[in-house]
Amino acid sequence: MFPPIHPELRFHNYASFLRRRLGGPAARISVEAGFTCPNRDGTRGTGGCLYCNNESFTEGVLFPGLPVEEQVRRTIASHARLKAFRKLLVYFQPYTNSHAPPEELERTYRAAFCHPDVVGIVVGTRPDCLGSAVLDVLEGIARERYVSVEIGLQSISDDVLAGINRGHTVQEFMEAVPAARKRGIDVAVHLIYGLPGDTRVNFVAAAGILSDLGVQGVKLHHLHVVSGSNLESPFRRGEVRVPEYGEYVGACADFLERLCPEIAVIRLIGTAPREMLLAPLWGKGSREMSRDVAAELQRRETWQGSLRKEKT
Known part of the structure; x- marks a missing residue:
């Protein structure tokens, strides 16, 4: 193992990445911008993603519905732990936060910098x-501050993406990443393990694709079923399988072994409010x-990138 791999975790953790990228410890705070998604409003479909109930993804948004500036100020004031950080990132979390006219995006994004500790x-x-x-707006801010986009890919299979009503293709993702990187914008990617019709092979293969694209971060998430999602009914009918915990730990280890060590691991598990989560429990x-992933890597005597095959 070698830097930036954490010697105990055996993977490149996000806190270390931010420390190097921003020159010191940093924390994120979540806000809601009031946008929707193109597969909800008719642009790319209706109904949203099969697995999605956005209320289950917004536990970190403390003051939804308020102006962005007010959300930022109140969140900072209400979190004692944030006082230990002089560098804060404002995370536009629920829904699709670039699905709006450029002028509105410009106002919304710049509103996040209402506090002197917000650096990106x-x-x-x-x-x-x-x-x-959209990239014009983000690039303009990136000239002055830190900017990252977290792109939901979820699967490298177009059939799976169609089945979960994502409303975009893998090719669109393959084009979006280099377009953002050319503008000086960091890119992180979301993937979900266990989607209906998907395979462990696909999930692990995504590590090579992200490595070749040169993204900066990855968020891994297991499929879970929440109440109010379009996945709830088929799950209750016994038509949806959710992964076992040990299976998912092993799949994450497989993935990390093939992921470029320069890519930061932002998250390895998804969470949902207990009252909304149906499975897995x-x-x-x-x-x-x-x-547990670190323990599995240690058991294998491997680490992030140890089985990576460089692109030829």
Whole structure:
């Protein structure tokens, strides 16, 4: 193993990445910008993603519905732990945060810099919502501050993406990443393990694709079923399989072994409010997941990138 691999975790953790990238410890705070998604409003479909109930993804948004500036100020004031950080990133989290006119995006993004400790923004979005006009806005901010986009890919199979009603293709993702990188914008990618019709082989193969594209971060998430999602009914009918915990730990280890060590691992597990989560009921959090994946890598005597095959 070698830097930036964490010697105990055996993978490149996000805190270390931010420390190097921003010159000191940094934390993220989540806000809601009030946008929707193109597969909800008719642009690319209706109904949203099969697995999605956005209420389950916004636990970190403390003051939804308020102006962005007010959300930022109140979140910082209400979190004692944030006082230890002089560098904060504002994370535009729920829905698709580049699905709006450029002028509105400009106002919304710049509103995040209302506090002197905010040094950058992280924009959760989709590959089909990063056109040139959006990238113009992000590039303008990136000249002055840190900017990252977190792109939801979820699967490298177009059939799987169609089945979960994503409304975009893998090719759109393959075009969006280099377009953002050329503008000086960092890119992180979301993937989900266990989607209906997907395979472990596909999940692991995505590590090579992301490595070749040169992204900066990755978020891994297991399929879970939440109440109010379009996945709830087929799950209750016994038509949906969710992964076992040990299976997912092993799949994450497989993935990390093939992931470029320069790519930061932002997350290894997804969470949902207990009252909304139907399955799987693992009772595991981020720290436990990181510990168990690290233990599996140690058992194998491997680490992030140890089985990576360089592109020829």
